[in-house]
Amino acid sequence: MLQIAKELLGKILVTRFDGQLTSGRIVEVEAYNGVIDKAAHSFGGRRTNRNEVMYADGGVAYVYLCYGIHHLFNVVTHSKDTPHAILIRALEPVKGIDEMLYRVRKLKLDNSLTRGPGNLSKALGIFTKHNGLSLRSKDLYIGDDGFEYAKKEIAASPRIGVDYAGDDALLPYRFYVKGNPYVSGKIK
DNA sequence: GAGTAGATCCTCT
DNA sequence: GAGGATCTACTCA
Numbered sequence: 473m474l475q476i477a478k479e480l481l482g483k484i485l486v487t488r489f490d491g492q493l494t495s496g497r498i499v500e501v502e503a504y505n506g507v508i509d510k511a512a513h514s515f516g517g518r519r520t521n522r523n524e525v526m527y528a529d530g531g532v533a534y535v536y537l538c539y540g541i542h543h544l545f546n547v548v549t550h551s552k553d554t555p556h557a558i559l560i561r562a563l564e565p566v567k568g569i570d571e572m573l574y575r576v577r578k579l580k581l582d583n584s585l586t587r588g589p590g591n592l593s594k595a596l597g598i599f600t601k602h603n604g605l606s607l608r609s610k611d612l613y614i615g616d617d618g619f620e621y622a623k624k625e626i627a628a629s630p631r632i633g634v635d636y637a638g639d640d641a642l643l644p645y646r647f648y649v650k651g652n653p654y655v656s657g658k659i660k
Numbered sequence: 661g662a663g664t665a666g667a668t669c670c671t672c673t
Numbered sequence: 674g675a676g677g678a679t680c681t682a683c684t685c686a
Contacts, residue, residue: 502678504678511678512678513678518672520671520672521671521672522670522671522672536670536671536678537669537670537671538670538677538678538679539667539668539669539670539676539677539679539680540667540668540669540670540677541667541668541669541679541680542678542679542680544678544679546678557678559678561678584680584681588679588680589678589679590679590680591679591680600670631678632678632679633677633678633679634678636676636677637678656679656680
């Protein structure tokens with residue numbers, strides 16, 4: 473599971489909504505470990521309408537609205553009935569930067585465009601209606617251009633914003649590219 | 661520059 | 674009816 477999280481770093485996340493193609497290279501992820509992770513929605517086998525998608529086969533998107541403001545984009549990674557997911561926290565913009573800037577009402581590119589899960593979802597045009605969408609569809613997919621980060625460029629740390637999860641909040645399930653300006657800097 | 665409070669709404673109890 | 678996988682802005686030093 474953690475292996476998959478690391479492999480996602482360096483991949484290209486592509487969306488094509490409203491005829492606008494936008495994409496970015498994944499530079500920060502967090503792993504959520506199914507039923508034994510207090511920080512995961514699926515902890516203890518909880519299964520509701522909201523997180524039903526986590527129990528699907530891997531390769532679909534799990535999109536969820538948090539704090540009424542932020543859309544969080546996850547990749548379901550495991551097989552049916554095993555609710556593992558990887559939260560995409562940050563991207564480095566690749567294509568469609570003008571379109572992304574328009575979506576977040578910015579005039580010029582800066583590091584905050586795709587830093588943090590709320591911002592990156594907004595920049596890519598991802599909303600809750602994309603929940604459950606396959607990542608092999610033509611409008612939303614993860615590409616691989618052969619690029620990968622060296623092991624020494626990848627660092628691990630505790631996850632962000634999951635203080636309520638007790639001991640599990642300290643697990644080093646967050647992976648990011650060292651020195652990349654799009655990685656969110658807040659470490660609690 | 662650092663720390664804190666407020667925003668804001670869907671989902672589950 | 675309460676709280677959450679967050680971000681931003683504003684205050685204070």
